[in-house]
Amino acid sequence: MKKFVFIVTAIMLCLTFALAACGKTGGNGGNRGNDGSGETAATETLTFSQNEERTGYIVTGDTGQTANIVIPAEYEGKPVVAIADSAFAYSKHKPDIVSVTIPDSVTEIGKNAFYARIDDLINVNIGTDSKLKTIGNNAFSGCRALTSVYIPEGVEKIGDSAFNNCGSLNTITVAAGNAHYSGAGNCLIDIETNTLIRGCNKSVIPGTVQKIGVAAFRRATMTTLTIPKSVTSIEKYAISDSAITKIVYYGASGEWDTLIKSSSKYWNMGNENVEIVCADAQTSNILVAYFSATGNTEKVAGYIAQATRGTLYEIVPQVPYTQEDLNYNDSTTRATEEQRDPNARPAISGSVENMKDYDVIFLGYPIWHSQAPKIIYTFLESYNFSGKTIIPFCTSASSPMGGSASNLHKLTNGAVWQAGMRFSATVQQSNVFTWLNGLEY
Ligand SMILES: Cc1cc2nc3c(=O)[nH]c(=O)nc-3n(C[C@H](O)[C@H](O)[C@H](O)COP(=O)(O)O)c2cc1C
Numbered sequence: 001m002k003k004f005v006f007i008v009t010a011i012m013l014c015l016t017f018a019l020a021a022c023g024k025t026g027g028n029g030g031n032r033g034n035d036g037s038g039e040t041a042a043t044e045t046l047t048f049s050q051n052e053e054r055t056g057y058i059v060t061g062d063t064g065q066t067a068n069i070v071i072p073a074e075y076e077g078k079p080v081v082a083i084a085d086s087a088f089a090y091s092k093h094k095p096d097i098v099s100v101t102i103p104d105s106v107t108e109i110g111k112n113a114f115y116a117r118i119d120d121l122i123n124v125n126i127g128t129d130s131k132l133k134t135i136g137n138n139a140f141s142g143c144r145a146l147t148s149v150y151i152p153e154g155v156e157k158i159g160d161s162a163f164n165n166c167g168s169l170n171t172i173t174v175a176a177g178n179a180h181y182s183g184a185g186n187c188l189i190d191i192e193t194n195t196l197i198r199g200c201n202k203s204v205i206p207g208t209v210q211k212i213g214v215a216a217f218r219r220a221t222m223t224t225l226t227i228p229k230s231v232t233s234i235e236k237y238a239i240s241d242s243a244i245t246k247i248v249y250y251g252a253s254g255e256w257d258t259l260i261k262s263s264s265k266y267w268n269m270g271n272e273n274v275e276i277v278c279a280d281a282q283t284s285n286i287l288v289a290y291f292s293a294t295g296n297t298e299k300v301a302g303y304i305a306q307a308t309r310g311t312l313y314e315i316v317p318q319v320p321y322t323q324e325d326l327n328y329n330d331s332t333t334r335a336t337e338e339q340r341d342p343n344a345r346p347a348i349s350g351s352v353e354n355m356k357d358y359d360v361i362f363l364g365y366p367i368w369h370s371q372a373p374k375i376i377y378t379f380l381e382s383y384n385f386s387g388k389t390i391i392p393f394c395t396s397a398s399s400p401m402g403g404s405a406s407n408l409h410k411l412t413n414g415a416v417w418q419a420g421m422r423f424s425a426t427v428q429q430s431n432v433f434t435w436l437n438g439l440e441y
Helices: 013-020 253-261 296-308 334-340 374-380 404-409 429-437
Strands: 007-009 046-050 057-062 068-070 078-083 099-102 123-127 148-151 171-174 188-190 195-198 224-227 246-249 275-278 286-290 311-314 360-366 389-396 421-424
Touching (some): 253 275, 296 360, 360 374, 389 404
Parallel strands (some): 224 246, 246 275, 360 389
């Protein structure tokens, strides 16, 4: 990063107003600023230098002992546009930094800017209106306490090892409109190369990722990592120094061997004893059972099965529904009549083999007249669900899940029901993955 010649010590009580002008920044325990209140005063002991063009200022460090650093949006009447290389690196700034609030005006975070803040830096607050474009090499490398990452829409370049060793990360969010990076499945993904640059403890690797990048899960604290079949290469240190003791690979063992031969031999350095369970050697205790008349619920069921490696089971009506049957504006059509009749139990074609082998059942259905279709009632009355966990999900045009799931719950008293989720008919895979990430089962 280019710096201009002089450095001035910032002694300025007047900077509070500048933060107020900077838009939606400000910590809330997470890393995505959202209140825009400007209540947090800028840190007074920051140091600045002018950029080469003399159009703005670069933060170069802090002469104080500040734990919660708030960078102002403006300094001496000009915008603060960058954080200098190594500005808050451990070697330069010894006292603990617990949080840093970066104003929307900053377009560049320099290399090593927060390098090796090993135990202290927990929150980096970046607003949704941030103009950030570049995150330099090693910018947050070694920030092992950092819990979340937010990449705004305009970020074009994330340097090598920017989040290396950030093992406490639990969420990774990328603004929806970012053209270069995606946060699908709580992973930081380079869209052009389909490379997972950085994962976190709640990552569900999407089935589009081809490469697991250098040190992507280094120092992660989760114990199991699931790798989809789309992955063809795993780079060095991918799981090094992590708590990962088991890898579940969606492909066959032969494919795993080929994958690993084509990849860095150091991918598991330090974790050489990791257990690999390939699809051909694995049985799943998860069933994804669904009924779908027009394909919307089926799509969501597919995402869930992909992420959980559950077994898909379609609840197929013995007598298929015609388009006319589904006309919900007509009170005499089959679906409408079934929904009105408390005793209707449309017959199902086929059955689940070995229901006893499944402990967790994702149960999917479309909302029909604010309830689950009666064929779901037939399904639930056909098996013993005692002791199993049932996680309902539904799709609808606009209705919420409402009482549909609690009415189903009454049919399976011995089962443990989770709250479940309603999705719109056009839901994206990443939204489904985000929901799955938050579940415990
Ligand atoms: C008979 C019938 C009744 C429906 N009732 C509702 C409703 O009460 N509220 C709603 O938001 N959508 C309703 N819908 C729309 C569906 O819930 C929605 O299109 C759903 O995503 C369809 O899922 P599928 O493609 O898996 O069948 C109804 C659709 C049908 C066919």
